[in-house]
Amino acid sequence: MERGSDEEDGETSRKKLRLSKDQSVILEESFKEHNTLNPKQKLALAKRLGLRPRQVEVWFQNRRARTKLKQTEVDCEFLKRCCENLTEENRRLQKEVQELRALKLSPQFYMQMTPPTTLTMCPSCERVGAPPSSSSGPTSTPMGQAQPRPMPFNLWANALHPRS
DNA sequence: CAATGGGCTGGAGTTACCTCA
DNA sequence: ACTGAGGTAACTCCAGCCCAT
Numbered sequence: 001m002e003r004g005s006d007e008e009d010g011e012t013s014r015k016k017l018r019l020s021k022d023q024s025v026i027l028e029e030s031f032k033e034h035n036t037l038n039p040k041q042k043l044a045l046a047k048r049l050g051l052r053p054r055q056v057e058v059w060f061q062n063r064r065a066r067t068k069l070k071q072t073e074v075d076c077e078f079l080k081r082c083c084e085n086l087t088e089e090n091r092r093l094q095k096e097v098q099e100l101r102a103l104k105l106s107p108q109f110y111m112q113m114t115p116p117t118t119l120t121m122c123p124s125c126e127r128v129g130a131p132p133s134s135s136s137g138p139t140s141t142p143m144g145q146a147q148p149r150p151m152p153f154n155l156w157a158n159a160l161h162p163r164s
Numbered sequence: 165c166a167a168t169g170g171g172c173t174g175g176a177g178t179t180a181c182c183t184c185a
Numbered sequence: 186a187c188t189g190a191g192g193t194a195a196c197t198c199c200a201g202c203c204c205a206t
Binding site for chain 2: 065
């Protein structure tokens with residue numbers, strides 16, 4: 001790698017060059033095609049832009065860094081939304097647990113209550129809390145009635161495809 | 165075949181300069 | 186005119202890879 005190259009052609013201080021609009025456009029286009037350059041491509045691009053190969057190299061390094069930073073921000077937003085969804089889901093489940101506990105304590109109301117929200121119909125088998133046809137295995141629960149509960153929604157899928 | 169040293173490259177972090185509100 | 190913030194070109198340092206010895 002070229003090091004300390006800013007004093008070539010007698011310029012001792014590092015002068016900051018502002019790339020022209022055209023140069024930026026060409027660099028961006030090139031970056032879209034491939035975000036790294038082999039030495040040949042670098043040389044050709046530098047020649048085309050009237051820049052030193054080192055400048056092209058630096059531009060690509062910085063561009064990759066910017067891309068990564070942006071992606072990190074996007075990922076961060078994504079995780080934040082996941083967290084919010086999970087918090088909300090947790091709140092709901094806590095509430096449901098409370099309701100179920102209340103039901104257990106007062107069985108006289110049991111028959112009048114509508115089923116709790118998370119005991120909704122399984123989208124695949126279309127049953128409400130019914131056991132699978134085969135006998136219950138080692139996963140059967142103490143109550144003997146709890147079933148594998150269908151997931152209300154897929155958090156990751158929701159976060160990934162919020163509009164679908 | 166494994167070890168080693170040198171050259172090259174990319175990533176991460178930083179600095180210096182420029183622009184603009 | 187001055188200033189602080191943000192953007193970015195250019196830098197340093199380091200790690201990883203490849204290749205010749």
